[in-house]
Amino acid sequence: DAGVIQSPRHEVTEMGQEVTLRCKPISGHNSLFWYRQTMMRGLELLIYFNNNVPIDDSGMPEDRFSAKMPNASFSTLKIQPSEPRDSAVYFCASRPSLGTSGSTSTGELFFGEGSRLTVL
Amino acid sequence: GQSLEQPSEVTAVEGAIVQINCTYQTSGFYGLSWYQQHDGGAPTFLSYNALDGLEETGRFSSFLSRSDSYGYLLLQELQMKDSASYFCAVRDQGNTPLVFGKGTRLSVIA
Numbered sequence: 001d002a003g004v005i006q007s008p009r010h011e012v013t014e015m016g017q018e019v020t021l022r023c024k025p026i027s028g029h030n031s032l033f034w035y036r037q038t039m040m041r042g043l044e045l046l047i048y049f050n051n052n053v054p055i056d057d058s059g060m061p062e063d064r065f066s067a068k069m070p071n072a073s074f075s076t077l078k079i080q081p082s083e084p085r086d087s088a089v090y091f092c093a094s095r096p097s098l099g100t101s102g103s104t105s106t107g108e109l110f111f112g113e114g115s116r117l118t119v120l
Numbered sequence: 121g122q123s124l125e126q127p128s129e130v131t132a133v134e135g136a137i138v139q140i141n142c143t144y145q146t147s148g149f150y151g152l153s154w155y156q157q158h159d160g161g162a163p164t165f166l167s168y169n170a171l172d173g174l175e176e177t178g179r180f181s182s183f184l185s186r187s188d189s190y191g192y193l194l195l196q197e198l199q200m201k202d203s204a205s206y207f208c209a210v211r212d213q214g215n216t217p218l219v220f221g222k223g224t225r226l227s228v229i230a
Binding site for chain 2: 056113
């Protein structure tokens with residue numbers, strides 16, 4: 001399997017521009033997560049989907065951020081307009097659904113290589 | 121909500137043993153995980169503890185005490201390639217996301 005695929009790997013843009021990050025989860029994984037990593041705040045959960053449905057977007061910092069999952073093999077995270085404080089590494093991760101009650105699974109998350117965003 | 125505490129940095133000598141501690145506060149608890157991340161790379165899964173006790177995988181072991189809300193990652197026979205950041209993470213229910221600690225940066229020196 002190819003693993004979780006993210007694009008672009010690096011993005012440099014100017015303040016005010018729209019940024020779209022893309023993610024292809026591992027086939028068969030029906031939970032998808034977007035995390036943001038910075039030195040100051042570590043790995044923060046932005047939003048996650050189960051079976052293409054957004055479950056919790058309380059981590060999305062502002063209305064400038066939006067995420068979609070139109071089908072089981074594709075998700076986007078969009079920032080419009082971008083600001084310098086959005087500079088970070090954005091990770092997408094996937095895993096099989098664990099069910100809502102009782103699971104002996106480790107819950108292992110499979111991360112993509114990340115998209116490093118720099119907003120000037 | 122959940123919060124996790126782990127040391128920010130640890131330095132150890134090649135060939136030695138190092139222990140990285142993690143304490144957590146969660147409303148519910150469904151297991152403690154450990155992830156490794158090399159500079160510029162993605163976090164990768166190392167271990168998972170749902171029950172009290174020690175889990176061993178090669179040079180790495182992980183321990184959990186649910187009553188103390190405490191766990192640790194033990195790395196033995198340290199190698200230079202073990203220099204990385206190590207994150208503990210918890211989930212509070214069966215299918216909820218992982219919440220990560222801030223990470224411990226391990227430097228292995230000769």
